[in-house]
Amino acid sequence: MNKKSAGTHFILAPIAGVTDAVFRKICAERGAAFAYTEMVSAKALTYKDARTYELLRRYPGEKNTGVQLFGSEPDIIARAIGLLPEGFASIDINMGCPAKKITQNGEGGALMKNVALAAALVRAAVREAGVPVTAKMRLGWDNNMAIDFARTLEDAGAAAVTVHGRTVSQQYGGKADWDAIAEVKRALSIPVIANGDALSPEKANALLKHTGCEGVMIARGALGNPWIFEGANALFRCEAPREIPQAERLETAKAHLFAACEYYGESRAPLILRKHLAWYTKGMKNSAAMRVAFNACVTAGEMVEIIDNCKTNKEHSDIIE
Numbered sequence: 586m587n588k589k590s591a592g593t594h595f596i597l598a599p600i601a602g603v604t605d606a607v608f609r610k611i612c613a614e615r616g617a618a619f620a621y622t623e624m625v626s627a628k629a630l631t632y633k634d635a636r637t638y639e640l641l642r643r644y645p646g647e648k649n650t651g652v653q654l655f656g657s658e659p660d661i662i663a664r665a666i667g668l669l670p671e672g673f674a675s676i677d678i679n680m681g682c683p684a685k686k687i688t689q690n691g692e693g694g695a696l697m698k699n700v701a702l703a704a705a706l707v708r709a710a711v712r713e714a715g716v717p718v719t720a721k722m723r724l725g726w727d728n729n730m731a732i733d734f735a736r737t738l739e740d741a742g743a744a745a746v747t748v749h750g751r752t753v754s755q756q757y758g759g760k761a762d763w764d765a766i767a768e769v770k771r772a773l774s775i776p777v778i779a780n781g782d783a784l785s786p787e788k789a790n791a792l793l794k795h796t797g798c799e800g801v802m803i804a805r806g807a808l809g810n811p812w813i814f815e816g817a818n819a820l821f822r823c824e825a826p827r828e829i830p831q832a833e834r835l836e837t838a839k840a841h842l843f844a845a846c847e848y849y850g851e852s853r854a855p856l857i858l859r860k861h862l863a864w865y866t867k868g869m870k871n872s873a874a875m876r877v878a879f880n881a882c883v884t885a886g887e888m889v890e891i892i893d894n895c896k897t898n899k900e901h902s903d904i905i906e
């Protein structure tokens with residue numbers, strides 16, 4: 586990545602249930618340099634599971650998106666890669682997910698306890714993939730052994746690593762250890778992407794600077810706030826981030842809903858959009874009542890009505906009557 590040009594550093598993280606093609610497009614339009622699918626089961630791909638294949642759908646013209654796979658068997662990872670549709674810019678292997686249903690199968694964060702297997706997965710993926718293979722790791726399982734782990738992945742052929750500055754045992758609690766990420770950056774020759782607690786444009790730039798990494802990956806800070814990329818890019822250019830007016834937030838929420846209707850169909854989209862709409866409206870007047878109302882919506886029309894009422898500053902009590 587070119588450190589001098591703005592707009593190349595801030596990356597949308599893989600987020601299960603969130604980073605579908607619709608949200609990736611919204612973030613790309615607001616300055617995300619790269620994005621990931623949510624984590625996709627390599628095994629389910631080899632079973633030709635239809636819901637899993639849906640996670641691989643891309644929007645027309647989509648570029649700069651990596652697919653994230655999880656698995657624990659090198660041959661299955663390789664077979665899954667052979668089944669991927671064309672067009673993903675890279676393949677990332679999840680080595681950080683702390684969810685028990687994943688780690689109990691030796692997948693995700695459990696790989697932090699098995700560096701030999703993690704390296705074997707990378708080697709198998711590199712042999713099969715025609716694009717760069719990367720890994721998203723944590724600092725360790727319950728203590729920091731990130732440098733040795735990351736070096737082993739580098740030797741196995743990883744083109745880059747993302748380091749989430751927490752152990753798997755920490756899950757999402759406590760503060761991400763930015764010093765530990767910086768140490769990994771200094772120890773490796775391949776690009777390192779820093780991740781953890783870049784919750785605002787200011788923090789994203791601070792993480793970039795603190796670690797000296799090639800990029801910063803943003804997850805929670807982008808929920809309902811795709812403008813975080815625009816703001817981070819502005820700050821990187823030493824410009825003040827733009828204040829995003831409430832009307833623009835609400836218009837984007839509606840555009841997200843309409844795009845989801847096109848993508849998923851009108852019966853599924855409202856269910857999928859409930860959480861997004863709650864995030865877009867968080868912090869606005871009556872946001873708690875709006876969240877309850879969104880969760881009760883069955884149609885997109887009902888959701889639009891709530892958003893439009895919020896735009897005209899109607900009290901929420903008017904809406905639910």
Ligand SMILES: Cc1cc2nc3c(=O)[nH]c(=O)nc-3n(C[C@H](O)[C@H](O)[C@H](O)COP(=O)(O)O)c2cc1C
Pocket residue numbers: 598599600601623624653679681682721749780781782783784802803804805806
């Ligand atoms: C709801 C949720 C879902 C996530 N799903 C994934 C995933 O599919 N793959 C992955 O590598 N990380 C996943 N993560 C972890 C994030 O990508 C990221 O590493 C973590 O949230 C720390 O970054 P942040 O402080 O910017 O949120 C998820 C996190 C959250 C909160």
